[in-house]
Amino acid sequence: xxxxxxxDLHANVAGNKILKGINLTINPGEVxxxxxxxxxxxxxxxxxxxxxxxxEKTQGEIHFDxxxxxxxxxxxxxxxxxxxxFQYPVEIPGISNMYFLKSAVNAVRKYxxxxxxxxxxxxxxxxxxxxxxxIRDDLLERAVNSGxxxxxxxxxxxxxxxxxxxxxxxxxxxxxxxxxxxxxxVSDGVNALRSPDRGFLVITHYQRLLDYxxxxxxxxxxxxxxxxxxxxELALELEHDGYAFWxxxxxx
Amino acid sequence: xxxxxxxxxxxxxxxxxGFPTTxxxxxxxxxxxxxxxxxxxxxxxxxxxxxxxLGKHVLVFENGKLSREKSxxxxxxxxxxxxxxxxxxxxxxxxxxxxxxxxxxxNTAYFSDGAFIELTEGIELAEPIHLVYxxxxxxxxxxxxxxxxxxxxxxxxxxxxxxxxxxxxxxSYWTNAVTEIFAADDSSVDHxxxxxxxxxxxxxxxxxAQLGANAxxxxxxxxxxxxxxxxxxxxxxxxEGGEAICNGLYLLNGKQHFDTHLFMDHAVPKCKxxxxxxxxxxxxxxxxxxxxxxxxxxxxxxxxxxSNKNLLLSRAAKIHSLPQLExxxxxxxxxHGATIGQxxxxxxxxxxxxxxxxxxxxxxxxxxxxxxVLDEVKCKxxxxxxxxxxYEWLEKVSA
Numbered sequence: 122x123x124x125x126x127x128x129d130l131h132a133n134v135a136g137n138k139i140l141k142g143i144n145l146t147i148n149p150g151e152v153x154x155x156x157x158x159x160x161x162x163x164x165x166x167x168x169x170x171x172x173x174x175x176x177e178k179t180q181g182e183i184h185f186d187x188x189x190x191x192x193x194x195x196x197x198x199x200x201x202x203x204x205x206x207f208q209y210p211v212e213i214p215g216i217s218n219m220y221f222l223k224s225a226v227n228a229v230r231k232y233x234x235x236x237x238x239x240x241x242x243x244x245x246x247x248x249x250x251x252x253x254x255x256i257r258d259d260l261l262e263r264a265v266n267s268g269x270x271x272x273x274x275x276x277x278x279x280x281x282x283x284x285x286x287x288x289x290x291x292x293x294x295x296x297x298x299x300x301x302x303x304x305x306x307v308s309d310g311v312n313a314l315r316s317p318d319r320g321f322l323v324i325t326h327y328q329r330l331l332d333y334x335x336x337x338x339x340x341x342x343x344x345x346x347x348x349x350x351x352x353x354e355l356a357l358e359l360e361h362d363g364y365a366f367w368x369x370x371x372x373x
Numbered sequence: 374x375x376x377x378x379x380x381x382x383x384x385x386x387x388x389x390x391g392f393p394t395t396x397x398x399x400x401x402x403x404x405x406x407x408x409x410x411x412x413x414x415x416x417x418x419x420x421x422x423x424x425x426x427l428g429k430h431v432l433v434f435e436n437g438k439l440s441r442e443k444s445x446x447x448x449x450x451x452x453x454x455x456x457x458x459x460x461x462x463x464x465x466x467x468x469x470x471x472x473x474x475x476x477x478x479x480n481t482a483y484f485s486d487g488a489f490i491e492l493t494e495g496i497e498l499a500e501p502i503h504l505v506y507x508x509x510x511x512x513x514x515x516x517x518x519x520x521x522x523x524x525x526x527x528x529x530x531x532x533x534x535x536x537x538x539x540x541x542x543x544x545s546y547w548t549n550a551v552t553e554i555f556a557a558d559d560s561s562v563d564h565x566x567x568x569x570x571x572x573x574x575x576x577x578x579x580x581x582a583q584l585g586a587n588a589x590x591x592x593x594x595x596x597x598x599x600x601x602x603x604x605x606x607x608x609x610x611x612x613e614g615g616e617a618i619c620n621g622l623y624l625l626n627g628k629q630h631f632d633t634h635l636f637m638d639h640a641v642p643k644c645k646x647x648x649x650x651x652x653x654x655x656x657x658x659x660x661x662x663x664x665x666x667x668x669x670x671x672x673x674x675x676x677x678x679x680s681n682k683n684l685l686l687s688r689a690a691k692i693h694s695l696p697q698l699e700x701x702x703x704x705x706x707x708x709h710g711a712t713i714g715q716x717x718x719x720x721x722x723x724x725x726x727x728x729x730x731x732x733x734x735x736x737x738x739x740x741x742x743x744x745x746v747l748d749e750v751k752c753k754x755x756x757x758x759x760x761x762x763x764y765e766w767l768e769k770v771s772a
Contacts, residue, residue, distance in 0.1 A: 171726050195725035196734075204726075211723035215741025224737065225727035232728065264741075281727060 122187055124149050124289055124320040125170075131180035132162075132169045139165040141345040143181070147289065150317040154331055155324045156356060157342035158364040163324045164208060166342075167293040170322075171205040172198050186288055199225075200232030202288030206278040206295050213265040218277070221265045222247070222284055229285055250283040254310040272303035279310040290314065291322045296330040308333030328360040379467045383481035390475050399474075402661045402693045403603055403632040408575050413514035413547055415485070422507040422536050427754045428500040430455065432488050435507050437515030439486050443505075452496035452527075454489070458518055461489040466520055469553040469581035474605065476577045480516045480551040487518035487550075492527040494557075501530040501563075501752055508537050508570065511544040519552040523560040525585075530563035530752045537571030537598060544571055545600075550578040558585035558612055565755050569762065570598035572627060579605040584644075586612025593750055594621040595759050596631050597766055603632035603661075610637070610644040610672075617646040622746045622759075624766045625658035625690075632661035635679075639672035639702075648679040651746050653739060654690035655770050663695040664709065670701040679709040684716065684742050686770065736767050 125147040132140040139162045147153050157163050168176045170183065172195030183190040185203055193201060213221070226246070227237045238246065247261065254276045266274050275295055282290050292311065296304055311321065311334050323334055331339070331353065339355040340347045343364065349355065374382075392409035393400040420435045426445065432455065433443035439457045446455055454461065470477045488504045508515060521531055535548060548570060556562045562582070570576045576599035582590050594604055608617045623631050637646045652660045662681045683692045694711040716738050724734035743763050750756040 173722055194731075195722065196728050196730045199726050199728040207723070207726075211720050213720050213723070213738070213741060215744040216737055221724075221727070221737075224729055224733070225724075228728040228730065228733070285728065 123147065123184070124186060125322070126184040127181070129181040130169070130178065130183060132165055133177045133179055134165060134175065139345050140169065143347060145340065145347065147320045147322060149320055151338065152315065152321040152323060152334065152336045153338045153340065154336040154356065155322065155340045155342050156326070156359055161342045162345040163342055164293055167205055167291050167324055170203065170291060171195060196228070197232070199285070200229050204282050204285055204287035204290050206282060206290065206292045208294040208297060210266045210274040210278055212267045214267050216265050218261045218263060218265050219247070222281065225281070226284055246284065250280060253283045253313050254279045255306055256280045271298035272300065275299060275303065275307050276310070279307055283310065283314060288318070289320045289322065291324070293324050294326065296325055296327065304330065305333060328356045331356045376462060376466060380482050383478045387475055387478040387482055390478070392475050399634065403630065405601070408547065408601065414512055416510070416513065418510045420507040420509045422509050422538055424505045424507060424534070424536055426505070427503040427532055427758065430500060431503045431505060433505045433507065434486060434517065436510040436513060437486055437508070437517060450496070450498065452493040453498055454491040455502060456489055458487040458489040458520060463489060463520055463522070465522065465553065465555065466518065469583055470551045470579055473579060473607070476549055477551055477579050480518060480549050484516040484518035484551070487520070489520050490529070490531060491522045492524050492529055494524040495526045496524065497528040501532050501755065504531065504533045506533070506535045506548065508535070508546050508548060508574065509544055510546055512546065514547040514549065517548065517550040519550065521552065521562070522555045523557055523562050525557045526559040527557070528561040530565070530755070532565040532567065532755055534567040535570050535576065535598070537569065537574050545573045545575070547575040548577065552578065552580045554580070554582040554590070556582060556584045556588040556590050559587045560585070561589045562591070563752060564590065564592045565752065566594045567759065567762070568596045568598050568602065570602070572598065572600055572629065574599045576602035579607070581607050582617070583609045583611055584615040584617060587614035588612065589616045591618040591751070592620070593746070594633070595762070596621070596623040597762060599631065600628065601630050603634065605634045607636045608638065608646065610639050610646065611641060613641050613643045615644045618749070619646070619648045620746050620749055621650045622743055623652045623660055624743070624763065625652070625660060626655040626770060628657050630659040633663070635664040637666045637677065639666070639668045639675045639677065641671060642673045642675070644672065645676040649746060649749070650681045651743060652683040652692060653686065653743060654683065654692060655686040657687070657689045660692045662692070663697070665697040665699065666707065666709070668700040668702050668705055668707065672702045673704045675702060675705040675707065677705070677707040681711040683713045684739065685713060686739070739767055740764070
């Protein structure tokens with residue numbers, strides 16, 4: 122059974138048609154990359170999948186792990202194993218990262234019918250997972266993303282993903298605003314989380330990220346549609362020819 | 374003037390001026406006509422209200438009268454004096470709070486009990502002093518007068534906790550308290566007020582603090598109770614290097630109305646006053662925040678910051694926020710600001726994408742909003758108590 126199955130997805134934002142018939146299937150263990158220029162609808166797709174109510178799905182069907190996503194609110198999708206790493210992680214002053222994570226982990230465990238983690242078990246889990254993205258202890262004590270640098274925020278996203286152990290990880294332009302060292306750390310973190318039963322959807326502008334997180338499939342998205350799909354070599358073609366070629370416009 | 378004369382004059386003053394009306398600038402948004410029309414008695418009855426002492430220095434006032442049984446005034450270290458103000462009458466009563474308002478006048482005229490606390494020079498009291506005011510006598514008025522005097526270089530934490538019945542009741546009473554605080558040079562006074570009167574009660578308090586050179590006065594005021602209430606907090610910085618921190622949190626729902634009037638008077642140079650007030654209002658609650666900072670001509674190098682932030686959880690809730698700066702010195706650092714808003718939808722979405730349901734997410738964000746004020750509470754047992762009260766309030770609101 123496919124992990125994620127998107128059929129003819131159309132979606133609007135504030136009355137504007139952004140997604141115009143997306144078809145995409147991701148199987149467990151696969152890493153798919155979606156590349157496309159600004160405004161092509163990449164982030165809209167990730168938000169529709171995560172259940173952001175600002176985005177309105179107007180047509181089509183999305184099945185995640187056998188469930189119709191229409192039946193699940195945003196928090197239920199997260200509990201069911203869908204994780205979105207934000208392009209712009211949200212700062213939440215007044216809530217410590219640790220408290221936030223413990224609430225999230227226990228919410229997900231409750232949904233799955235697992236026992237709640239007590240303070241000691243939770244700390245053990247933090248110790249185990251924090252190695253994956255080399256996150257500093259002081260960032261864990263600070264308020265969620267408050268005053269974090271761009272790189273720290275993205276690392277925190279991957280750390281959260283490691284803690285919540287989703288079935289599908291969606292990375293929305295995780296590479297934006299990262300320097301080369303941070304990019305490597307974040308990519309290593311994602312690679313460490315790759316497994317035969319976990320899928321990834323990596324959304325990016327640039328081929329660069331895909332040097333580190335090597336995808337099984339690459340899709341090109343233009344004007345709300347996937348115009349071409351292929352293997353990882355497609356990313357290199359794009360890097361060479363640019364998006365304009367696929368958009369039917371003049372090349373460089 | 375002796376106390377007897379002072380009280381006689383205050384009674385005459387109160388009779389002459391009566392209760393304030395909404396035509397007066399300082400009372401524009403707080404209508405006390407309902408209180409003015411009521412009759413209150415001074416009959417005494419025991420109170421059946423529970424409380425938990427914070428530490429071992431406790432004075433308990435039961436329906437306006439000191440209860441020696443419930444209090445604990447043994448084990449006081451040398452240099453600390455504490456008891457009923459009726460036993461330890463001090464010539465400083467009325468020196469700070471005299472004719473500011475009808476409420477102060479009524480208090481001066483009619484006060485029948487209250488706490489007296491004195492620390493002599495250099496005494497540092499490690500545990501907090503807990504002043505507990507239990508009230509449940511329907512139709513009674515309690516005029517409570519407190520005086521706290523901290524000698525040079527002394528240090529103390531005082532908690533005033535006003536408690537009514539938490540179960541829904543129609544018991545209506547009027548607490549009218551006045552607290553005068555004298556903080557001598559180099560002293561440190563940590564003052565907390567937790568107001569959780571019955572939701573049908575009237576609660577009014579005027580707090581007057583005078584700070585000497587390098588004195589530090591840190592005040593936290595948490596208001597959850599009373600149907601109609603008001604805090605008047607007035608600080609006077611009279612010695613260089615003085616520092617006043619006045620923070621507060623008001624959590625209101627139903628038809629509660631709570632008013633906070635802050636006044637900080639910078640009379641001398643190089644003093645600091647920082648004020649952070651936050652409010653969370655649900656249902657048809659009303660709040661007023663008026664913060665006035667006066668920087669007198671001599672008060673150069675004043676550092677004054679004031680901030681009032683409000684979270685409205687319902688469309689029917691309303692806040693009047695009135696920050697005011699009045700500056701006559703030219704070398705000062707003063708800022709003020711007020712915000713009124715709702716919970717952040719983007720933050721709520723972020724929490725949801727991590728598996729946290731919207732009800733819990735809203736409670737977490739609301740708590741986070743209040744947390745900035747709680748963060749500053751240094752006295753551990755007080756912090757724990759306030760945190761528990763905020764949690765309990767949030768649970769009721771989100772239920």
